[in-house]
Amino acid sequence: MIKIAVDATGGDFGSAPVLAGVRGALKADADLFVNLYCDKNSHRDASLNSVFPRSLRSRIDLHLCSESVEMDEKPIQALRNKSSSSMAKAIQSIKDNSNDAMLSSGNTAALVGFGLQLLGTIEGVSRPAICTALPSSNGRTWFLDMGANLEPTAEQMLANARMGACQCRLFDGIQSPRVGVLNVGSEMMKGTRKEQVLAAELIKEPNMNFVGFAEGADLFSGAFDLVVCDGFAGNVALKTAEGVAQLLSKELKSTLSSHWAARLCYLLLRHDLRDLRRRMDPSRYNGAALLGLNGLVVKSHGAIKADGFQNALLLTADMVRLGALPYLKQELDLSAADALPG
Amino acid sequence: MIKIAVDATGGDFGSAPVLAGVRGALKADADLFVNLYCDKNSHRDASLNSVFPRSLRSRIDLHLCSESVEMDEKPIQALRNKSSSSMAKAIQSIKDNSNDAMLSSGNTAALVGFGLQLLGTIEGVSRPAICTALPSSNGRTWFLDMGANLEPTAEQMLANARMGACQCRLFDGIQSPRVGVLNVGSEMMKGTRKEQVLAAELIKEPNMNFVGFAEGADLFSGAFDLVVCDGFAGNVALKTAEGVAQLLSKELKSTLSSHWAARLCYLLLRHDLRDLRRRMDPSRYNGAALLGLNGLVVKSHGAIKADGFQNALLLTADMVRLGALPYLKQELDLSAADALPG
Secondary structure, three states: OEEEEEEOOOOOOOOHHHHHHHHHHHHHOOOEEEEEEEEOOOOOHHHHHHHOOHHHHHHEEEEEEOEOOOOOOOHHHHHHHOOOEHHHHHHHHHHOOOOOEEEEOOOHHHHHHHHHHHHOEOOOOOOOEEEEEEEEOOEEEEEEOOOOOOOOOHHHHHHHHHHHHHHHHHHHOOOOOEEEEEOOOOOOOOOOOHHHHHHHHHHOOOOOEEEEEEOHHHHOOOOOOEEEOOHHHHHHHHHHHHHHHHHHHHHHHHHOOOOHHHHHHHHHHHHHHHHHHHHHOHHHHOOEEEEOEOOEEEEOOOOOOHHHHHHHHHHHHHHHHOOHHHHHHHHHHHHHHHHOOO | OEEEEEEOOOOOOOOHHHHHHHHHHHHHOOOEEEEEEEEOOOOOHHHHHHHOOHHHHHHEEEEEEOEOOOOOOOHHHHHHHOOOEHHHHHHHHHHOOOOOEEEEOOOHHHHHHHHHHHHOEOOOOOOOEEEEEEEEOOEEEEEEOOOOOOOOOHHHHHHHHHHHHHHHHHHHOOOOOEEEEEOOOOOOOOOOOHHHHHHHHHHOOOOOEEEEEEOHHHHOOOOOOEEEOOHHHHHHHHHHHHHHHHHHHHHHHHHOOOOHHHHHHHHHHHHHHHHHHHHHOHHHHOOEEEEOEOOEEEEOOOOOOHHHHHHHHHHHHHHHHOOHHHHHHHHHHHHHHHHOOO
C-alpha cells in the first residue's frame, strides 16, 4: 500500500477539488492510501462521509490540524508560526515515515520552506527545484526550476540538471536525455547573463548530453528532453504558457460557436477536440515534484480542478512506486563521487 | 513623405521576406519612402527591379554597404568591426536626419549596441528597452523589456514603465494605463527577487496607475495595459508564448485533417479559422520598438515572413506619423522634472 499525505487546505478554490481529486485517485489506484491533513476549522468528519463512498473509506484517514497556511501568507511567517498547520504536519509525516510522499496545492514558497526546514536536502543538493514535464510535438520535455530557487548559482543549476535527467530516465526511459539551459539566444555567443553561461559550462560534464542553450519556444519544440533554468524565468515561462493556452482555447471556443455551421462542426468534432484538449490540458501535466528534498513532496497547481488534483496524486503515487527518491539519492551520490579529484 | 531606413540583410530567412515586406508596405502606405541598406555581396540593383514594380521604384532607394552583421555574431565584435555594415549605416542615417526611423530583423544585441553607440539615449533613460504589444482577450497588453537589458536596475524598470505608458497613450488612447511588474506571484507578499519589489515601489509614483504584480498569464489576460519586466524573463516569456502558439496551432491542424468529417469542418470553417489565426498571428504583432534611444529604431522578429515584415514597417511609419519620439522625450523630461526635489 502506497501512503500519501495530502494537504487538504489551500489551493485557490478551497478543499472541494482536493477532496474530489482524492476520491478519483483512490478509485483509479487500488494500491493507494491517503492520509488527509485538514484544518479543523474548515472540516468535519461528516464532510468526508458525504464525499467518499463507503467502499473507499477504508483507504482514507483524516488528520485534523489546528490551522492552515494561507495562499497569500508570507512564507517566513508561515515557517515561524504555522508549525501545526496541515501543510507542516503532512510534511512532518514523511519524515516520521508515516507516509511515503506528500502532496499540496497550497502556498508554494511555504511548501519549499517547510520542506527545507523539516526534511532538508539530499547529498549533492543545496536547494530544491520544482520540476514538471510539458507537452511537446513529439513527447514531452522536463523542465526545472519553476520557482523554488529564483536566483540559483551555476552549481545549483548543475544539480538541477542531474535531478532532471533522473526524471527523464525514470519516467520516460531516456538514458541520455538531451539537456539545454534556457537562455535568450540559442547560440552560445549571444549576449546573455553570466549564470547561464557558467551553468552551461558545468553541465557540459562528460556524463551529461548537453545540447546547448534553449529558447522559450524549445520548451514545446521537442528539441530537448530537459531544460534547466532559474526559478524566476521558469515560473514566468510556465505561467505565460498557461496564459497563451487559455487565450487560444477561449478564442477557438468562440470561433466554434459563432454561427450555425461552426456549431455543427463543433458537434462533429467534439470527440477530436476533447482529445486535443486532453492532450494539451495543463491539468494533465499537473503535479510538480520538489526535487532535492530528502523526502517526496509534490506541488499541485493552486488553481486546479478535481481531475488535475487527481492526476497530481496519481503521479505522486507513481513516484513512490518507481522509487524516485532512492534513485535520485543514488545518482546524485555517484555524481558527487565523480566530481572528487582523482 | 515618411522616410524609413530598412536593414535588408540579416533575419533568419535572408533578405527575400524583407524585400517582399517592403514591397507590401510601399503598396499599403503611399506616404512611405524606403531607403534600403544592403550588403553589396548579396545584392545587386538588378534584384530590386525584379522585386519592385516600376510604380513603386520612385519610393525606394538602394544603399549598398560593404558588409553585414551576422545573426550569430558577438555584438561586441560587430560594434568593433562592422561600422560599415548595413545595420550601422541604416542607424547612422537617422542620426544624420536622412531618415525618420530605422527597421531591422537582424541580430538584436548588435542592434541595441549600435543604437546606443550611434544614437545614445534620451534624457531620463540610461538603457533602451524592447517594447511590443501582445494580444489579450479584450484588446492588447504592452510589454517591455523583451531582451535589450537582461538585468535592469529598479530605476531602469521605472523608466521603462514611463516609456511603455507613452505607447499605451499614443497607440491605444489609454490615458492612465494599468501597469504591472512581472513577478512569480501576483500578491505583493510572495517570495520574489529584490529588483522586482524595488521597481514596484518606484513605479507606485503618483502619476502612474500601478495595479500590482503581474504573473506570466497576465500578459494575455487583459488585466493590465502594460507589464514591465527584466529583459531576460521578458525574452523567455515572449518565446515561450510563440512556442505554445505554434504547438497548439500544429495540433489543431492535425486534428482538422484526421478524418473526412474533420476535413469537411475545416472547409466549412476555413474563413473563421483564418480570422482566428490572423487575430492571434505573431506576425500581426511584429515590430518591437527599441524605446529610449535618441532615434526611432524598430526590431522585426528574425524568423518572420513577408507579411510580418510588412506589418513591422507599417508600424514604424505609424510611430513616425504619431510623433512617438518627440512625445517620449517630452514625457520623460516631465517625469525627470517631477522627480526633482521641491
